[in-house]
Amino acid sequence: MHIAETFRILIYLLMYFPLVLPAPDQLTVDSVDTTSAAVSWSQPPGLDHTQHHYQISYHCSGTEPHITTTSSHGITLSELQCGTQYSVTVCTVLENGKQSQLSSTTLTTSKGLLYLSIIFDVKVY
Secondary structure (H helix, E strand, O other): OOHHHHHHHHHHHHHHOOOOOOOOEEEEEEEEOOOOEEEEEEOOOOOOOOOEEEEEEEEEOOOOOEEEEEOOOEEEEOOOOOOOEEEEEEEEEEOOOOEOOOEEEEEEOOOHHHHHHHHHOOOOO
8 A cells, every 4th residue: 555545544534533522612502491491502523424413411419410412403401490500511422432522511590480489479370
C-alpha cells in the first residue's frame, strides 16, 4: 500500500470515527412551565455521516436521575415537580456505546397556582 493511500484511509477514519467524541453544543432551555420543560441542543461537529443518538439525564436534588434517549436535537421533559430546580445533562452516544463528555444546564419549573394557594392559603377555583 502506498503512503498516499494509507493517508487517505487515515483521514477517512478520523472523519467518520473521531478519537474524541464531541459533546452536544449550545444546550438551551427553550421553555418551562409547572410540570415540564423543553430543552434543545446543536449536533456536535463531525457527526453528519455517523449513526448516533443523545442520552438525556435530569434530576432534582436528592432524587435518582431520569434517563432517556432521542435521536432528535431536543426533548420535552415531563412529570416534573413545580417550583423545583433540575440539573439536565446531555451526551452524544455512538452505535458502539461510546459516549461524549456531558453538556449540562439547570432549570427551575414554575411554582403554579396550587403552590401559591398553599403558601397564601387562597382558594383556587
